[in-house]
Amino acid sequence: MAFLQIERDGGIVIATMNQPETRNALTGNTAVEEFVRLCAEIRQDTSVKVLIVTAAGPIFSSGGNVKDMRRFFDEALTPESICEEYRQGIQRIPLALHALDVPVIGAINGPAIGAGLDLACMCDIRIAADTATFAESFVRVGIVPGDGGAWFLPRAVGMAKASEMAFTGEAIDARDALACGLISRAVPADELLPAARALAAKIAANPGTVMRMTKRLLREGQHASLASLLELSASYQALAHKTAEHREAVTAFIEKRPPKF
Numbered sequence: 001m002a003f004l005q006i007e008r009d010g011g012i013v014i015a016t017m018n019q020p021e022t023r024n025a026l027t028g029n030t031a032v033e034e035f036v037r038l039c040a041e042i043r044q045d046t047s048v049k050v051l052i053v054t055a056a057g058p059i060f061s062s063g064g065n066v067k068d069m070r071r072f073f074d075e076a077l078t079p080e081s082i083c084e085e086y087r088q089g090i091q092r093i094p095l096a097l098h099a100l101d102v103p104v105i106g107a108i109n110g111p112a113i114g115a116g117l118d119l120a121c122m123c124d125i126r127i128a129a130d131t132a133t134f135a136e137s138f139v140r141v142g143i144v145p146g147d148g149g150a151w152f153l154p155r156a157v158g159m160a161k162a163s164e165m166a167f168t169g170e171a172i173d174a175r176d177a178l179a180c181g182l183i184s185r186a187v188p189a190d191e192l193l194p195a196a197r198a199l200a201a202k203i204a205a206n207p208g209t210v211m212r213m214t215k216r217l218l219r220e221g222q223h224a225s226l227a228s229l230l231e232l233s234a235s236y237q238a239l240a241h242k243t244a245e246h247r248e249a250v251t252a253f254i255e256k257r258p259p260k261f
């Protein structure tokens with residue numbers, strides 16, 4: 001059975017992880033290939049406005065497959081081949097998700113552990129069930145965050161909190177996650193998907209071209225200088241001012257009616 005169940009609802013794509021026997025572990029199965037394929041498809045399809053990433057059942061993701069890690073003790077697997085396995089494997093998920101121009105909502109339905117937490121951090125927005133927990137637990141199994149967590153987690157929660165989480169490996173609950181900005185909302189578990197869909201519908205109602213450019217600016221703003229970000233913003237704005245959606249929004253404002261996009 002596929003790791004991801006994909007559902008399409010208008011401009012909204014919902015990707016649901018569904019491998020309960022490993023608690024949605026992200027390695028040792030087809031998870032990487034399926035995420036990469038999905039992202040490639042979304043990049044080709046301008047009718048997609050929003051992606052929701054969630055999981056079936058009570059667990060979001062248990063991260064890397066720990067049982068499968070016994071392989072690494074095999075002498076035939078050299079450090080170089082392990083590096084390559086990471087490059088060709090789980091590291092393709094952050095690259096694929098980060099390259100998406102559509103907003104990504106993480107609907108975190110339960111524990112998000114190790115690479116599972118990092119997957120959540122790769123989403124632009126995170127809302128969670130009040131039963132969710134979050135742990136950057138790599139250190140507890142004797143490894144480092146090899147999947148980009150050291151890049152994503154500090155951007156989500158700040159360096160001090162990320163350091164505490166990465167050095168202790170301890171889980172935080174949804175209340176702590178809300179307090180440190182890891183999630184923007186915690187809701188009862190049975191309200192999570194409706195809340196994620198409602199948020200996605202609000203986003204999808206806005207003009208897609210401008211949404212994509214906004215996401216690119218937010219992404220570039222994470223590392224660009226102010227001067228170069230302002231330059232890029234001016235170029236995107238020049239394009240935005242010429243769109244039919246902008247014309248419609250301004251006309252609707254003047255005519256005191258809601259815009260029709």
Ligand SMILES: C/C=C/C(=O)SCCNC(=O)CCNC(=O)[C@H](O)C(C)(C)COP(=O)(O)OP(=O)(O)OC[C@H]1O[C@@H](n2cnc3c(N)ncnc32)[C@H](O)[C@@H]1OP(=O)(O)O
Nearest residue numbers: 021022023025062063064065066067111113114115137138
């Ligand atoms: C490259 C990436 C590296 C990393 O991400 S490092 C971090 C690796 N992850 C972990 O250390 C998390 C380990 N798992 C857990 O903490 C818990 O599990 C959960 C909170 C995710 C779920 O708890 P509950 O629902 O109580 O399930 P359960 O009884 O612990 O496990 C049920 C079955 O699922 C298998 N399983 C759970 N997590 C993993 C995993 N990460 N890799 C492989 N299998 C896993 C177990 O072994 C067991 O299986 P059986 O029924 O055969 O005993």
